[in-house]
Amino acid sequence: MSIQVENISKRFGKFQALEPLSLEIPDGQLIGLLGPSGSGKTTLLRIIAGLETADTGRILFHGEDVTRVHVRDRRVGFVFQHYALFRHMTVAQNIAFGLEVMPKASRPGAAEIRKRVSDLLEMVQLGHLATRYPAQLSGGQKQRVALARALAMQPQVLLLDEPFGALDAKVRKDLRRWLRSLHDELHFTSVFVTHDQEEALELSDQVVVMSAGRIEQVDTPQTLYAQPDSRFVLGFLGHINVLQGEIQAGRLSQGDAWIGLPESTLPVGEAQCYLRPHEVRLQLTPEAHAHLPLRISAVSLIGAEVRIELEADGWQSPEPWEVGISHAQYNEWQPMRGDRCYAVPDVGHLFTSEAGEPELIQWHKKKTQKSVERSVLQQAVGA
Amino acid sequence: MSIQVENISKRFGKFQALEPLSLEIPDGQLIGLLGPSGSGKTTLLRIIAGLETADTGRILFHGEDVTRVHVRDRRVGFVFQHYALFRHMTVAQNIAFGLEVMPKASRPGAAEIRKRVSDLLEMVQLGHLATRYPAQLSGGQKQRVALARALAMQPQVLLLDEPFGALDAKVRKDLRRWLRSLHDELHFTSVFVTHDQEEALELSDQVVVMSAGRIEQVDTPQTLYAQPDSRFVLGFLGHINVLQGEIQAGRLSQGDAWIGLPESTLPVGEAQCYLRPHEVRLQLTPEAHAHLPLRISAVSLIGAEVRIELEADGWQSPEPWEVGISHAQYNEWQPMRGDRCYAVPDVGHLFTSEAGEPELIQWHKKKTQKSVERSVLQQAVGA
Amino acid sequence: MRTASHLRVGDQPWVKWSLISLALTLVGLLLVVPLVAIFAQAFSGGLQTYVANLTDYYTLRAIGLTLFVAALTVPINLVFGVFLAWLVTRFEFPGRKLLITLIDIPFAVSPVVAGLLYLLLYGSNGWLGGWLMDQDIQLMFSWPGILMVTVFVTCPFVARELIPLMQQQGREEEEAGVTLGASGWQLFRRVTLPNIQWALIYGVVLTNARAVGEFGAVSVVSGNIRGETNTLPLHVELLYQDYNVVGAFTSASLLAGIALLTLLVKSFIEWRQMRQRAALSEEEV
Amino acid sequence: MSLAITSAISLNPGKRVLPGFALSLGISLLFISLILLLPITGLVVQTAGMSWQEYWAVISDPRVVASYRVTLWAAAFASLFNGLVGLLLAWVLVRYEFPGKRIVDALMDLPFALPTAVAGITLSALFAENGWYGSILAEVGVKVSYTPLGIIVAMSFTSLPFVVRTVQPVLEDLAAEDEEAGISMGGSDMTVFRRVVFPSLWPALMTGIALSFTRSLGEFGAVIFIAGNMPYVSEITSLMIFIRLQEFDYAAASAIASVVLLASLLLLFAINLWQAHYLRRIHGR
Amino acid sequence: ADQSLLNSSYDIARELFASYNEHFADYWKNKTGQTVEIRQSHGGSSRQAQAIIQGLRADVVTYNQVTDVDVLHERGNLLPADWREQLPNASSPYYSTMAYLVRKGNPKNIQNWDDLAREDVSSVFPNPKTSGNGRYTYLAAYGYAQQVFGDDQAAIDAFVRTFLNRVAVFDTGGRGATTTFVERGIGDVLLTFESEVNNIIAEYPDHGFEVVVPKVSFLAEFPVAVVERHAERNGNLELARAYLEELYSEDAQRLLAGFNYRVHNETVQAEFADQFPPLELLTIEQIAGSWESAMTEHFANGGKLDQLQRR
Numbered sequence A, B: 001m002s003i004q005v006e007n008i009s010k011r012f013g014k015f016q017a018l019e020p021l022s023l024e025i026p027d028g029q030l031i032g033l034l035g036p037s038g039s040g041k042t043t044l045l046r047i048i049a050g051l052e053t054a055d056t057g058r059i060l061f062h063g064e065d066v067t068r069v070h071v072r073d074r075r076v077g078f079v080f081q082h083y084a085l086f087r088h089m090t091v092a093q094n095i096a097f098g099l100e101v102m103p104k105a106s107r108p109g110a111a112e113i114r115k116r117v118s119d120l121l122e123m124v125q126l127g128h129l130a131t132r133y134p135a136q137l138s139g140g141q142k143q144r145v146a147l148a149r150a151l152a153m154q155p156q157v158l159l160l161d162e163p164f165g166a167l168d169a170k171v172r173k174d175l176r177r178w179l180r181s182l183h184d185e186l187h188f189t190s191v192f193v194t195h196d197q198e199e200a201l202e203l204s205d206q207v208v209v210m211s212a213g214r215i216e217q218v219d220t221p222q223t224l225y226a227q228p229d230s231r232f233v234l235g236f237l238g239h240i241n242v243l244q245g246e247i248q249a250g251r252l253s254q255g256d257a258w259i260g261l262p263e264s265t266l267p268v269g270e271a272q273c274y275l276r277p278h279e280v281r282l283q284l285t286p287e288a289h290a291h292l293p294l295r296i297s298a299v300s301l302i303g304a305e306v307r308i309e310l311e312a313d314g315w316q317s318p319e320p321w322e323v324g325i326s327h328a329q330y331n332e333w334q335p336m337r338g339d340r341c342y343a344v345p346d347v348g349h350l351f352t353s354e355a356g357e358p359e360l361i362q363w364h365k366k367k368t369q370k371s372v373e374r375s376v377l378q379q380a381v382g383a
Numbered sequence C: 001m002r003t004a005s006h007l008r009v010g011d012q013p014w015v016k017w018s019l020i021s022l023a024l025t026l027v028g029l030l031l032v033v034p035l036v037a038i039f040a041q042a043f044s045g046g047l048q049t050y051v052a053n054l055t056d057y058y059t060l061r062a063i064g065l066t067l068f069v070a071a072l073t074v075p076i077n078l079v080f081g082v083f084l085a086w087l088v089t090r091f092e093f094p095g096r097k098l099l100i101t102l103i104d105i106p107f108a109v110s111p112v113v114a115g116l117l118y119l120l121l122y123g124s125n126g127w128l129g130g131w132l133m134d135q136d137i138q139l140m141f142s143w144p145g146i147l148m149v150t151v152f153v154t155c156p157f158v159a160r161e162l163i164p165l166m167q168q169q170g171r172e173e174e175e176a177g178v179t180l181g182a183s184g185w186q187l188f189r190r191v192t193l194p195n196i197q198w199a200l201i202y203g204v205v206l207t208n209a210r211a212v213g214e215f216g217a218v219s220v221v222s223g224n225i226r227g228e229t230n231t232l233p234l235h236v237e238l239l240y241q242d243y244n245v246v247g248a249f250t251s252a253s254l255l256a257g258i259a260l261l262t263l264l265v266k267s268f269i270e271w272r273q274m275r276q277r278a279a280l281s282e283e284e285v
Numbered sequence D: 001m002s003l004a005i006t007s008a009i010s011l012n013p014g015k016r017v018l019p020g021f022a023l024s025l026g027i028s029l030l031f032i033s034l035i036l037l038l039p040i041t042g043l044v045v046q047t048a049g050m051s052w053q054e055y056w057a058v059i060s061d062p063r064v065v066a067s068y069r070v071t072l073w074a075a076a077f078a079s080l081f082n083g084l085v086g087l088l089l090a091w092v093l094v095r096y097e098f099p100g101k102r103i104v105d106a107l108m109d110l111p112f113a114l115p116t117a118v119a120g121i122t123l124s125a126l127f128a129e130n131g132w133y134g135s136i137l138a139e140v141g142v143k144v145s146y147t148p149l150g151i152i153v154a155m156s157f158t159s160l161p162f163v164v165r166t167v168q169p170v171l172e173d174l175a176a177e178d179e180e181a182g183i184s185m186g187g188s189d190m191t192v193f194r195r196v197v198f199p200s201l202w203p204a205l206m207t208g209i210a211l212s213f214t215r216s217l218g219e220f221g222a223v224i225f226i227a228g229n230m231p232y233v234s235e236i237t238s239l240m241i242f243i244r245l246q247e248f249d250y251a252a253a254s255a256i257a258s259v260v261l262l263a264s265l266l267l268l269f270a271i272n273l274w275q276a277h278y279l280r281r282i283h284g285r
Numbered sequence E: 001a002d003q004s005l006l007n008s009s010y011d012i013a014r015e016l017f018a019s020y021n022e023h024f025a026d027y028w029k030n031k032t033g034q035t036v037e038i039r040q041s042h043g044g045s046s047r048q049a050q051a052i053i054q055g056l057r058a059d060v061v062t063y064n065q066v067t068d069v070d071v072l073h074e075r076g077n078l079l080p081a082d083w084r085e086q087l088p089n090a091s092s093p094y095y096s097t098m099a100y101l102v103r104k105g106n107p108k109n110i111q112n113w114d115d116l117a118r119e120d121v122s123s124v125f126p127n128p129k130t131s132g133n134g135r136y137t138y139l140a141a142y143g144y145a146q147q148v149f150g151d152d153q154a155a156i157d158a159f160v161r162t163f164l165n166r167v168a169v170f171d172t173g174g175r176g177a178t179t180t181f182v183e184r185g186i187g188d189v190l191l192t193f194e195s196e197v198n199n200i201i202a203e204y205p206d207h208g209f210e211v212v213v214p215k216v217s218f219l220a221e222f223p224v225a226v227v228e229r230h231a232e233r234n235g236n237l238e239l240a241r242a243y244l245e246e247l248y249s250e251d252a253q254r255l256l257a258g259f260n261y262r263v264h265n266e267t268v269q270a271e272f273a274d275q276f277p278p279l280e281l282l283t284i285e286q287i288a289g290s291w292e293s294a295m296t297e298h299f300a301n302g303g304k305l306d307q308l309q310r311r
């Protein structure tokens, strides 16, 4: 079932929680609503569900206007952030609830309900916990019960508010995986809210980035990551290294630091260059197109790459820089806190005006060159 | 001030929270107590502080037995997990508390107290919030007030229970950095509790890994990561890809999967090979020393590397595998959910007996070869 | 909750035991001895006199009336309390805070004044009273009047028990119920009620205790007709005025007995709740 | 108020997701109007019939003023006493385990459940010079029954639970870490209690004391039996209302009642405001 | 029952009317063949009157104060102004007077009103503001002072003020005062109706209380009246009248005397001569002119009583 959001807006008292916004959600997709706290994600989701009424605008399900339809009759599955399980009912009773309160005419028989509940329990792999109470479940188990409960009525739209917000990193990852496969299997249209970029990028077909009641960008995770529309989206999707400076004579410079800009018609004035951690290399000497002296402030060994945290040296950066190097490079170089080095960008996002989209700057057109460069660096480091 | 923990044990009712354990903390170090929930970290910390009494053993501060000394007189700074700020006092009053309740004889004068408080506020960069109440502060600010309060009495030992547990990832990172620099500056002996491996490895001079009331390993972060003593430590320090199989004819194999083992005197029988995500490469064809067929189940773009999640294909793995590839490799290869590929390990940790230390297996002695291999892969992928 | 092993203020044995003894002494002097005194007086004439006093026609009538009024008061305030709590905890609307404050008025009003308020309104000199008189409807000095003031005096109890609890529980479970298609009644019976049942029972218990024991307000509007509008507390006073001290204390002991029973039921409820919670958290994963 | 509410409903008909808004609003408003507001308007109408001078003359009659003084002082002492004892009892009940704790806890509500007249009769018997307590107190030269002290005793008895029951939950919620923090910074138990624990209890304690105070202001049944009722010495304001009623002077009775009512409401209101302010600081927002 | 009648009465007349109602029910059955049920309402008589004004539908009132019946006429117009003329003896079938109850052996030797103003004597009687009983006591003392001091108003006031100052406890009702005196052991003398004093002695035989009847006292009338408006409405007018008239019958008078009330029936008077010593009885007319003026001058808000109690 496709969902259309047309011109929806909402204010709470004097506070405009949602500016008028529109959104198109194709049938069968898994959509992530991503944004910082207070950006209106929950509000939008609740409006789609019918738990909140919009001040203006319409909601259409499959082309049909449901704006005035009561939640009870919209038949959406809604999974609440803190599960909202009925704490006095067992897991099985929780799941059966939606079926049992159906009008007599359409309600399945008791045996049929039992069967459906046990199927659902199988599906969420909780068959052995049917008679437990919610208080006796772990967070992840609760979340799965909440999902099963919402799915019991075979909704065509599934809405989830921070479904994994309250869970441990590990459980979260498991459940994320599981939700994805469930979605692929059952083909409903799902919208989920999250403030975790990783989650949104990993799970969604499309990500809706929200900020301050507005939609900033709607795109597939890949596009979103590669071509962020705005400073906000770029900054929100992971750590960002920033050089804030003045454009003059083909260079963006501040203090001791500068980067060369490709010869284009750039206006003179303030600008920022945003650099993703993996778009930057570290070297012991500066390169021709960039001079960014840094001092290592921390080294973090964990994970796929070694994360180096750096402080600007001879210039100012609002936040420390971060660059990832491979374990191999780490073993070779053995960087220590206090060491000096230079950052060399491959790709950068240049913002010149206050708002507006960034300009993509590529110092090295051919990607395959990168690994060559890298071994050069390693030799340099080894020396 | 050095801390010695000698033979400390503790039971709650029938439950042995701490087996008798000993630990030596040299003066001026920053020590992380790392372990899963319920492993006894908090209990040990509270015993060191004197907030809990041990059943057996002694605690020595700087060689002096303080086991029978009341918390009140141990003069340790203790930072509680949820800050435990006094809600009815302003920030300044909170910080001044410890000074104001000193016995009359040793208590500094009112002016001196004011001065010290304002110095501390400067130190934690909260001078402008002196008259706020805790409820009006963000989590990170609260944590800094809690720290300042604990430091007001110039303790030589600072104990912190999950100091960053309740904070956002971002704030957490900032505070972590800040605590490190504070520690370097003031030179007290600090012990902090965490269940976050990343935090422990990044922040500590030495990490004490605990599990089920016992100390598993005490080492510097580097050693810990490179040479974990046990299955537990290895598994606890990040994601682990496991091949569980049978050793036969120089191979560890299970179903379609096998890895070749260097000709050493390995007994025939059950064994597991543990592989860290960055110690494995992905290829479209198997290598001579390993045949590990996998199917991609998810691709995560965020961060320094692209994280690929894989399912065992033709064999069984209790948990999905994870391998990190570079963004460059990702752009080249464009892996998709459902694609098949092979994992090739460079280094592995082989466990043969139930307990016992792992055997380090290295298929490629020379590290610098790795990048060469990599470009080979890229060509293979590119084809 | 691991209270047992925390280092807390006042945990030294000598502080602890001296405070406990002080508290027990105070409880003994302030609460237990008066209670004992009531029963001592009631039984001062022997068991036979006690039974005789208890089974006196007018005493039985007073017990009957008291229970009758309580039996009506409780459901009225139950329904009202539940609706009010539902209203103020489940909806936002202007005047919500005012409503919550209004409900406390009976706590602030002296019972005698409460009786007076009703008399001024419904007595035959009051504004409604004249009209009622013409319609031949007698509210004051008959059981409806007693019922009305009792309802007035006891109306905060149920609502006051429910409001904080329902506020704390939030409306998510009900919202979940609605998304699952439950109608209003189904929602209340199957989702809300099981969650508030103990608080509800506790509110009922308190309402009942107060309804049974109300004296000041009832005495103003009762008319003191023996066997008709004489509630048990009024009967105590009447017997007392009538030199029948033992009889008075017999009725008083009955009221004290009801009070004790009420408290017992209340403790039992709390105990069950606690056990339930303990059982749940024990099995928690 | 009700206008504002109805306009809010009509503005946004489909707004509420949970069912029963109109029904619960209707029932609550109906009930509140009939049971609470209507009778109070009766009082207002009665007093409105008097001129301001008449009103003032009634409420400033020296004997009435003397009764205010007696009532205020006695209520103040009673509620202070309850503040102390209530805090002690709540502390002991929350912090310590001892045999019989559940019984003591249950007994706490006895004064609520016991009819005030019964309490009054019993207390005056206990404290009379030949009573159990009175005879002991007489030896040290203290007279309670028939003195202003008796008023205090009766008032404290009937309003004791307010303090205990408001302080108890707050005490239960106090985080152990706060105390540990205080102690680990070198504070003695007394210091930590005074500076850390007590300020957290303070709002609840104040509320309990205020409730106890307002309840004492209005107490009638329990007090008249033990007070002695000497003009200017031990007459309470409720008795003055009662006397005016005996004189068939409803207007005067209403006038005095309005003073008590207003005082109670103002106090409750002030306490609510103060507490809201204090709690806002503590809980933020 | 064929008919039922509501009698609103004062608080300590429960036993009295319990007996009388039995007597009357028999009488009525014999006379008319109808069974009648009499319902009783007891309470402080002012409060009782007030309840009737506010709508309590009593058919007859049997009070211990004339003013409380008057008020039914004045405030509610429920009975005619001349209700006192409708039955013999100004509608007061029995009467009593104020007497003293003293402790065993009369240790303070209390004999008359001036003893009550002595410094070493403390007395107990109910609050004149809330109780008719107290009002009579006050009036009796005042009448005595008038007799002694004649026209010297200052001396009268001084005496009564001292008398009031000697009071240890002002209970709100007669019964409370009795409890205070008997059970709490407060005071040397309890002032109350003669009828009550004797009841108390009967109730507490082992205390050894003694009765002292002062030489001069106040005529306490016990007025009865039909609340005509209500009785009419209830269809009970005839029954109500009969109920009150029967009080004057010899049998009823004997029954009343049995409850220690003085009665007018001469045969019965003679039978009970030992129990009721003769004394000088002052009437309200002698003391204050009329009940009306007594109320406004003495008991109204700010009246003589208030002035004498002011400190």
Ligand SMILES: Nc1ncnc2c1ncn2[C@@H]1O[C@H](COP(=O)(O)OP(=O)(O)OP(=O)(O)O)[C@@H](O)[C@H]1O
Pocket (backbone or CB within 6 Å): A012, A013, A015, A017, A035, A036, A037, A038, A039, A040, A041, A042, A043, A044, A195
């Ligand atoms: N009922 C309400 N009354 C007033 N303001 C509200 C209400 N509900 C939400 N808001 C405000 O609207 C804004 C958006 O709220 P919303 O819950 O949609 O944010 P969110 O993006 O879900 O944030 P979070 O990640 O913290 O859940 C917030 O500033 C919030 O304070």
Ligand SMILES: Nc1ncnc2c1ncn2[C@@H]1O[C@H](COP(=O)(O)OP(=O)(O)OP(=O)(O)O)[C@@H](O)[C@H]1O
Pocket (backbone or CB within 6 Å): B012, B013, B015, B017, B035, B036, B037, B038, B039, B040, B041, B042, B043, B044, B195, C002, C004, C005, C006
């Ligand atoms: N007072 C107590 N009574 C009973 N058991 C206790 C008590 N305190 C701790 N325990 C138990 O001792 C074990 C260790 O507790 P501890 O709090 O030290 O764990 P932890 O490592 O700090 O865990 P977490 O990461 O969850 O804080 C746990 O199993 C806990 O349940």
Ligand SMILES: [Mg+2]
Pocket (backbone or CB within 6 Å): A041, A042, A043, A193
């Ligand atoms: Mg939200």
Ligand SMILES: [Mg+2]
Pocket (backbone or CB within 6 Å): B041, B042, B043, B193
């Ligand atoms: Mg812990």
